[in-house]
Amino acid sequence: xxxxxTGMGIFSSIAPNLTDFLDALKSGRAxxxxxxxxxGSEEMPVVGSFLEAFDFKEQLNSRQSIxxxxxxxxxxxxxxxxxAIQASIxxxxxxxxQARLSEHVAAEDSVSVIVAGNNLTNDYIAQMHRTYGDRPExxxxxxxxxxxxxxxxGTLSEIxxxxxxxxxxxxxxxxxxxxxxxAFQLIKAGESDIALVVGPISELSPMIFQGFDKISALGGTxxxxxxxxxxxxxxxxxxxxxxxxxxxxxxxxxxxxxxxxGVAPLAAMLxxxxxxxxxxxxxxAMEGQIRVMKEALRGAEIDAGKINYINAHGTSTPLxxxxxxxxxxxxxxxxxxxxxxxxxxxxxxxCLYSAGVVEAVTTILQMQNGFIHPNxxxxxxxxxxCMLVGSQAKPAQIRYSLSNxxxxxxxxxxxxxxxxxxxxxx
Amino acid sequence: MDKSEVFDxxxxxxxxxxxxxxxxxIRMDGSLVDLGANSIDRMEVxxxxxxxxxxxxxxxxxxxxxxxxxxVDLFHKHLHExx
Numbered sequence: 001x002x003x004x005x006t007g008m009g010i011f012s013s014i015a016p017n018l019t020d021f022l023d024a025l026k027s028g029r030a031x032x033x034x035x036x037x038x039x040g041s042e043e044m045p046v047v048g049s050f051l052e053a054f055d056f057k058e059q060l061n062s063r064q065s066i067x068x069x070x071x072x073x074x075x076x077x078x079x080x081x082x083x084a085i086q087a088s089i090x091x092x093x094x095x096x097x098q099a100r101l102s103e104h105v106a107a108e109d110s111v112s113v114i115v116a117g118n119n120l121t122n123d124y125i126a127q128m129h130r131t132y133g134d135r136p137e138x139x140x141x142x143x144x145x146x147x148x149x150x151x152x153x154g155t156l157s158e159i160x161x162x163x164x165x166x167x168x169x170x171x172x173x174x175x176x177x178x179x180x181x182x183a184f185q186l187i188k189a190g191e192s193d194i195a196l197v198v199g200p201i202s203e204l205s206p207m208i209f210q211g212f213d214k215i216s217a218l219g220g221t222x223x224x225x226x227x228x229x230x231x232x233x234x235x236x237x238x239x240x241x242x243x244x245x246x247x248x249x250x251x252x253x254x255x256x257x258x259x260x261x262g263v264a265p266l267a268a269m270l271x272x273x274x275x276x277x278x279x280x281x282x283x284x285a286m287e288g289q290i291r292v293m294k295e296a297l298r299g300a301e302i303d304a305g306k307i308n309y310i311n312a313h314g315t316s317t318p319l320x321x322x323x324x325x326x327x328x329x330x331x332x333x334x335x336x337x338x339x340x341x342x343x344x345x346x347x348x349x350x351c352l353y354s355a356g357v358v359e360a361v362t363t364i365l366q367m368q369n370g371f372i373h374p375n376x377x378x379x380x381x382x383x384x385x386c387m388l389v390g391s392q393a394k395p396a397q398i399r400y401s402l403s404n405x406x407x408x409x410x411x412x413x414x415x416x417x418x419x420x421x422x423x424x425x426x
Numbered sequence: 427m428d429k430s431e432v433f434d435x436x437x438x439x440x441x442x443x444x445x446x447x448x449x450x451x452i453r454m455d456g457s458l459v460d461l462g463a464n465s466i467d468r469m470e471v472x473x474x475x476x477x478x479x480x481x482x483x484x485x486x487x488x489x490x491x492x493x494x495x496x497x498v499d500l501f502h503k504h505l506h507e508x509x
Contacts, residue, residue, distance in 0.1 A: 076445070138477040141469035 002255040003187045004265035005417070006194075007099025008361045011090040011201075012246035013049040014348055016059065018094060022365050025373040026393050030347050032227040032242070039206035046209055047220030047230040049244035049349035051201055056086040065097050073159045082124045082146050085155050087201045087247035088115070092156055095196070095249035101160070104261050108163040110193040112186055115152040116179035117200060117353025118170035126205035152200055164192050172407030173315070174274070175199075176248075176356020180415050181272035183252045193257035199354025201245040215282065217241060219316055231350075232377035233314035233343035234321050234388055241315040244349020248357040250364075267364045270400075270416045271299030277410025284320050288412040289327035293402065296414035297331075302400060304331050307339050307416070309372060309396065311363045311403040314343025315350050318382075324404065325383045334385040340396055342389040346376030356405040360415065367398045367419040427505055432479065432498050439474040443467050454495040475501065481508055 008018060014031045015021035023029070034045045056078055060071055070093070078089045096102055101111075125147055132139045145151050153166040165186060171178035176199045183195035204212075212218045219240030223230035231242035258265055273295040277288040297304055310332070313324055325341075332338045344362045345351075351358050366372055372394045381388050399422050405413045437452045440461065447461050458468045475497075476483055481504040491497050 079445070080442075137482045138473055141466050141473055145466070 001188055001190060003184050003252050003269045004255050004258050005250055005267045005269060005364060006253045006258050006263050006265055007095035007097075007101070007249070007251035008266065008364060009091040009094030009096070009098065009249040010246060010358065010361055011087045012248070012348060012358070013051045013244055014246070016090070018365070022369065024347060025362060025365060026371060028347065028374040028376055028391065028393065030228065030231070030376055032230060032349070034224065034227050037206045037209045039210040042210060044209065044213060045224055046218065047223060047227040047242055049242070051083070051087065051245040059090055060093075063093065066093060067102050070102055070159070077155050077159050080142070081155060082121070084120060084124070084200045084203050084247070085152060088152055088156065088198050089159060091247040091249040092160070092196060092198050095251050096160060099251040099253070100261065100263050101194070101251070107193070108161050110164055111160070111162045112164040112183065112192040112195045113153055113156050113162050113166045113198065114179045114183050114195055115149065115156070115168045115198050115200060116357055117175040117202070118149050118168055120149045120152065120168075120200050120353065121147050122208055123203035123205040126207065152198065156196065156198060160196065162196065171274070171411050171413065172409055173313075173350065173352055173355055174405040174407035174411045174413045175353040176358065176360070177272065177403070177405040177413035177415055178274055178356070178411070180250065180252070180269070180356060180360060181274050181413060184269055184272045187252055187254050193254050195252045197250045197252060197357060199248045199351065199357030201247045201354060202243065202352035203245070204243065217282065217317070218243075229377055231316050231346050233312070233316045233346050233375060234325065234381055234383070235378045236380040236382050238316040238318055238321060240317050241345070241350040244345065244351045246348050246351045246354055246358045248354055248361045250357055250360050265420055267367055267420055268418045268422070270302070270418050271296050272413070272415040273299055274411065274413045277412065279410035281410070282408045284323040284406055285410065286323055286327045286330070288410060289324060289404070289406065290330050292412040293327065293331050293404070293414045296402060296416050300416040302416070306400045307332065307402050309363070309366070309398040309401040310339050310341045311359045311401065312341050312343045313404040313406045315345055320406070322382050324406070325386055329386060336387065338387050340372045340387045340389055340394065342373055342375045344373070346378070347373065356403070356413065356415070359403050359405070360417070363401050363403050363417055367401060367417065370395055370397055372396045372398070429498050429502050432501050432505065433494070435478050436471065436475050436494060436497060436501075439471045439478070442474065443470045452494070454498065455493055457493045472497070479505055481505055
């Protein structure tokens with residue numbers, strides 16, 4: 001049972017929809033700013049790509065193609081929901097309509113929803129604690145629903161009438177890829193025909209920002225005067241990850257289901273693999289990264305030489321960036337014969353739970369449109385002996401692509417896509 | 427604050443929690459269940475109204491309330507006790 005992609009959607013700090021997002025990728029447009037985060041007596045400036053405040057109803061109304069009934073359900077379910085839920089609904093809605101699922105009534109129990117990430121609500125809980133900690137009588141009763149990660153699953157299932165499996169996938173920064181891999185497995189196993197895979201925006205509480213800062217994982221301290229320069233994957237001036245907020249959605253579907261519905265695939269997902277390092281720490285390890293990329297190639301039944309583009313994990317973290325490039329070179333070789341490499345995090349920031357889904361959408365947009373987006377702020381590469389894209393987009397016909405995501409706790413993941421025009425895959 | 431003003435606060439919150447309900451449908455002799463409110467919706471209306479009125483009503487006292495008039499009476503009584 002081969003698996004194809006039939007819909008994509010995005011609602012991001014750099015663009016509110018796919019069309020604008022594609023434009024941002026081509027032109028290298030980013031949106032970095034500084035937010036003051038207060039935790040107790042500590043006040044720290046955080047550089048990030050933050051989603052600006054938006055009016056959920058206006059966003060829904062600005063999208064012409066949403067059928068009235070679906071728009072009404074989205075408004076009812078989302079109008080008083082936390083921002084992260086509203087952003088997920090907007091990304092999912094775009095994908096749902098692109099996949100033409102709004103026209104076609106699929107068997108409801110053959111559709112699943114998988115939401116990437118866990119601890120998605122820590123900032124919502126922190127906000128509620130600040131507001132109601134000293135007057136608990138007024139804590140809104142719906143708090144307990146919104147405090148759970150499964151609120152994302154339940155809300156999306158209600159709007160889109162989904163009655164198959166529903167779950168969240170925890171995999172730290174690899175959560176997005178873990179969600180794609182679980183959806184891939186569900187469809188391969190014949191358990192679902194269609195899976196709505198949603199990567200929610202990361203809303204970090206002040207305490208979590210403080211925690212990341214305590215282990216020096218956050219970058220940006222050297223770029224407070226110029227936040228646009230802070231996120232620089234693979235550049236020797238990288239300091240640590242720069243948080244970003246994008247919600248993204250990918251609809252995976254069995255090839256037979258897409259054919260039966262008469263929907264042309266956007267790409268094929270050939271494989272997805274996940275493996276551990278037997279390590280609870282935050283450090284990356286070449287052995288696990290190499291193993292998971294090799295396993296993904298084996299699952300896709302293609303040689304390493306076929307991959308001509310890698311969407312790297314590339315978080316703008318010194319140890320992470322260097323380790324990943326060495327792992328890539330160990331499999332794909334070095335010099336000018338290797339695949340093109342870029343990191344979407346340069347443009348979007350590190351979207352944490354949703355990163356894998358955001359980067360899958362980015363990968364497929366580049367495959368569809370024949371280009372590779374720039375590596376923002378790449379001036380002095382940490383390694384000259386690989387095909388890192390510079391500060392301008394490059395034209396390229398990508399046939400096979402690989403996208404990496406690695407997470408704290410030694411979680412390694414890789415997914416492989418083939419373009420819609422690649423023979424034998426669609 | 428008189429009872430009709432307490433009722434106005436409750437009606438505002440019913441409109442917020444139940445957007446399909448029109449103001450005219452909200453009657454003193456009706457109940458939140460009649461208006462289509464589930465258990466969480468009902469507690470939202472009660473909690474938001476308590477917050478707006480600045481009163482804290484023990485939840486067990488709500489058990490005896492079976493229509494909106496009863497809720498208005500209960501809130502009105504607490505308003506005057508806390509004043």
